[in-house]
Amino acid sequence: MPSMDIVFGQILVILLYVLIGFAAGKTGLVTAAQRKYLSRICSDLILPFTVLSAASQSVSRRELGSLGLLVLLILGTFILTTAASLYVQKLRGTPYAVKVTTASLLTYPNCTFLGLPLCRALFGEMAILYNAVYLLAFNILFFTWQYTMFTRKKFAFKSLVTPPTVSTLLLTVMLALGLHFPAPVQTVIANTGAMISPLSLIIVGVMMSENKLTSILKERRAYLITLIRNLLIPLAFMLVLTVLPLESASRLCLLVYLACPCATLTTIYAIQCDCEPELAAHSVLMSTMFFAATLPLIVYIGTRVL
Secondary structure: OOOHHHHHHHHHHHHHHHHHHHHHHHOOOOOHHHHHHHHHHHHHHHHHHHHHHHHHOOOOHHHHHHHHHHHHHHHHHHHHHHHHHHHHHHHOOOOHHHHHHHHHHHHOEOHHHHHHHHHHHHHOOHHHHHHHHHHHHHHHHHHHHHHHHHHOOOOOHHHHOOHHHHHHHHHHHHHHHOOOOOHHHHHHHHHHHOOHHHHHHHHHHHHHHOOOHHHHHOOHHHHHHHHHHHHHHHHHHHHHHOOOOOOHHHHHHHHHHHOOOEOHHHHHHHHHOOOOHHHHHHHHHHHHHHHHHHHHHHHHHHHHHO
8 A cells, every 4th residue: 555655756746747748838849739649649559558568467367357347347337427417417407518528527537647657656567457447448438328428429339449448458368368478579568658657647737738727717617526526436436445355455546546537538529529618628627636636635545444
């Protein structure tokens, strides 16, 4: 279990990387168009290597079965969160665009751009396997239910065929069969995958530089979304983790992933589908800013409960 000193130290590392990105964005060194390109490089090129780097680990069939159950657990958590959000907003008569975007903001955490660098530093290579668990559940639900709500189109199977999903499935097969990459190949995969930590955080900083702080803080709805996303959902999930037959470090790692701020993917689809893009952008940025304060609280409680 990581000490709070280590947690604060890693948060400081994250903030410094974000500060580099913020400075790069403000000085024009990285433009909005370049940031979008870097985001795609990060998610579609580097992230698959990060996922596959976990193939160096040896996992028993029992452990692999546990990972499968965790996928179902995370998937169920996402489904319950989306359903509850939609139901409450239906009772309140919330407009469709706000309802869809809010459900996405509350349900999906930024478990790759922020969660993976943090969890990898705190928990080691184990964090990559748990990231694969979240990634699989995330993609399955986002590109089926959430995607159809955003676009108002029927589900297309090809939307699930993404580099992160394919690499996650390949990792699952390799772990199940006990396969490993040759040492030189594994070195290249691991080194390429390690790039995701600084690059993803720099991208977050660039994204934050593109918005005025006053405009973010004036978005009242973002405060409630941040409270629910960063604190209430992780606290509720913590109760579920207490009954799982896992080591304390594994439980805490899963908790940290779910305690991450709103996923940037929500902003992308909110903009593309004209579903309250400002609410999405401001909520993602606000939850990211407050993450430095909410995460230590979640970890502190988690170390005592789990």
